[in-house]
Ligand SMILES: NC(=O)C1=CN([C@@H]2O[C@H](COP(=O)(O)OP(=O)(O)OC[C@H]3O[C@@H](n4cnc5c(N)ncnc54)[C@H](OP(=O)(O)O)[C@@H]3O)[C@@H](O)[C@H]2O)C=CC1
């Protein structure tokens with residue numbers, strides 16, 4: 358049994374992850390972390406988070422306590438929590454899967470420093486479809502001349518805090534690299550926040566007379582959660598510290 362600790366347990370992704378772990382035969386929830394002082398601390402994760410049964414795991418407000426008894430910790434929180442979560446992983450030598458987006462340069466530097474000591478998977482999007490879309494976008498942007506304008510649009514639910522999404526920014530990075538430029542202009546990104554949209558991303562390449570649109574639509578958060586759990590199981594087999602992503606997890610690095 359692989360022991361998985363979840364940071365951000367009461368969030369949308371945390372609940373999805375805990376539901377999938379509870380339904381799995383080879384994963385077990387080893388810890389569930391909340392924001393410091395949260396009113397649910399001490400309650401059973403299964404009952405408090407609406408699974409309809411007890412899991413025998415109390416909700417805690419210490420990332421260290423969650424990491425201490427876990428083989429891997431998975432972090433879907435907010436950037437403000439990342440440094441404490443990285444420190445807990447380091448103190449307990451626990452590999453980490455990080456899905457939190459909206460990370461600034463300071464957070465990314467802290468992540469890279471921890472990745473010198475531990476294996477870490479960090480992806481702005483854990484779906485297989487987006488992993489493929491990143492490749493398709495790079496091929497299209499590299500194949501078509503600069504006469505083709507690039508626009509990256511994304512749509513998410515009304516509660517999402519960061520914009521553009523982490524995935525949109527990552528798509529911008531791969532397109533810029535394929536075009537051999539430093540970065541796309543910020544006007545190339547468009548964000549919609551509305552209703553309960555799980556996550557949609559489109560890369561549009563348009564010239565006079567034609568356009569190509571590459572679109573991915575996620576219809577369930579479980580898609581991201583399954584990818585993150587796959588990353589957690591892959592991570593356990595990595596002996597070498599470093600920062601990995603879904604290309605590594607899916608075995609696509611250097612392929613094609
Ligand atoms: N990589 C991927 O595939 C995906 C990434 N994401 C990203 O994951 C993150 C979480 O998304 P989502 O679950 O929708 O967001 P939610 O807001 O639903 O959940 C965030 C969780 O983090 C907790 N949290 C916030 N700040 C702190 C803190 N300082 N210390 C401890 N815990 C904290 C929140 O607690 P509280 O409720 O008390 O505020 C909440 O439980 C976002 O950055 C999102 O963009 C989302 C989906 C897929």
Ligand SMILES: O=C(O)C1=N[C@H](C(=O)O)C[C@H](O)C1
Pocket residue numbers: 458481482513517519521522523524525555556557
């Ligand atoms: O906050 C979300 O919900 C999502 N965030 C990720 C991002 O910022 O790209 C991934 C996914 O689209 C859902």
